[in-house]
Amino acid sequence: MAEESENEKTHDPTQKKLDDAHQRGDVAKSQEVSTWFLLAGATLVLSSFHSSIGTGLQTPLKNLLQNSWMIRTDGAALIELTKELCVSLLSTLGMPFLFIVLAAVAGNLIQHRLVFSTEGLTPKFSKLSPMEGAKRIFGKQALANFLKGLFKLIVVGTVMCAVLWPERFRLDAIVRNDPSAIIDISTTLALQLLGSVVAMLAFIAIADFFFQYRTWFEKLKMSLQEVKEEYKQSEGDPHIKGKIKQLRQQSMKKRMMAAVPTASVIITNPTHYSVALKYERGMTAPICVAKGMDAIALKIREVAGKHDIPIVENVPLARALYATVEIDDEIPGEHYQAVAEVIGYVMGLKRGLSGRPL
Structure with a gap:
């Protein structure tokens, strides 16, 4: 009984074990939090830059279509035209794209410190084991992911219905509107839809982060024997x-x-x-x-x-x-x-x- 109690993992992980796990790239991470930051960043970009993006893309493409008969496509002229189009696209989309990248990075940094580890790239034959694969497919994590995906599908579907159903008659008549009005209506509906989805997914992201953190923390728990061995390694054998x-x-x-x-x-x-x-x-x-x-x-x-x-x-x-x-x-x-x-x-x-x- 004493041996079982010493091998039972009931002790919280020490700071050394937490640091070792971080060095291996083993950190508490919720993909839902990263997705939420990315989606929220995209929504903010769309609401803030949709006018400048539309104008920035419209001008060079309009000139390209209107003056297509004058454009030379031989040799150096084609290369120069490609450079001009690339510069126009970068100047228009560069800032929004950078903002989305920063949102994606923030979604990871808010969960854990920076991680620089190549251990995840090292091949592990244990991943080829059918038993390990079955555990991943039918384990607690897989069940949680399935329930989470199902709940997200229900939430997003409900939000879409709640936002779009009142606009169903307006959407039927949208094809008869002026093209510029179609863009404005579509942008407004898209922002409403994205804003509602982001608000609902925030609760899922928070709940998933605490679930992932608890699962990760429980996985790193130590037995009494492991605590003793780590103490010997870090502080030295008490007898010595x-x-x-x-x-x-x-x-x-x-x-x-x-x-x-x-x-x-x-x-x-x-x-x-x-x-x-x-x-x-x-x-x-x-x-x-x-x-x-x-x-x-x-x-x-x-x-x-x-x-x-x-x-x-x-x-x-x-x-x-x-x-x-x-x-x-x-x-x-x-x-x-x-x-x-x-x-x-x-x-x-x-x-x-x-x-x-x-």
Whole structure:
């Protein structure tokens, strides 16, 4: 049971797994959102540029038809004519086309960050498996796509009927209107139809995005074992890290004990703390060469006794120094006076003077 719970994918994906999926090109993406942006961009282009597009296309094509008998089509003249037509088409359609391209790009960027991955182009033999193909055809995603397509068909059909049915008599008589009026009527109806479809498809796009995101997120969920393995890879094996920490502590302890004989004085709280200080003439302040609690404190005092290093008991000073000074650092300024009194006392003992620290 414990093994099953460790292999059951119930944990949310870590940031590393999400980043790895993004690098592979595996992102949450709804095609409906991209389609909606493209359709909305086309609708906006049609409503904003239909007059300029009509005029821009009408002028060169009208001149081409009216003056067709004068146009030379031999050699360089034909090439020049083609260039002129291309320039006219680009100047007319360039901005609308660019706007539609930006809308298509925005439809992807709003869903996820930029993706640069070639993994999707790599051939995978698993895609040729009949079983995998059956899963794609009859799976949950295929069912969702079928229902979504059916719902879109119903929605678009309903919208078209709602927009065009009231105009049915007008559409019957449209062929008897002036050509310019036909264009205006067609444009108005097209904009009404596109606007209604875009409004309805917005709800489908939003719902589909959340469905696709949830499906993608569930697919990336991790088991407890996967979380442990990823932690080991990113942070290191906890057992190895513990062993390294232990070795570092042992190395530091050996270095401290080797430095104790160079100390000038050991300041102790007899039962808990020991701080070894070194001071020589010319130094700006005493430095801490070793410190420790409990067993290490006893070891420091033991080594100091073997090398005749003076040991001074001062409970508050020992506690304060242990808490505020690190190995190989100078003591803080607020302890200068108290330490100076101790060192002065020790130096007095070395000169054969008697006295007690304050």
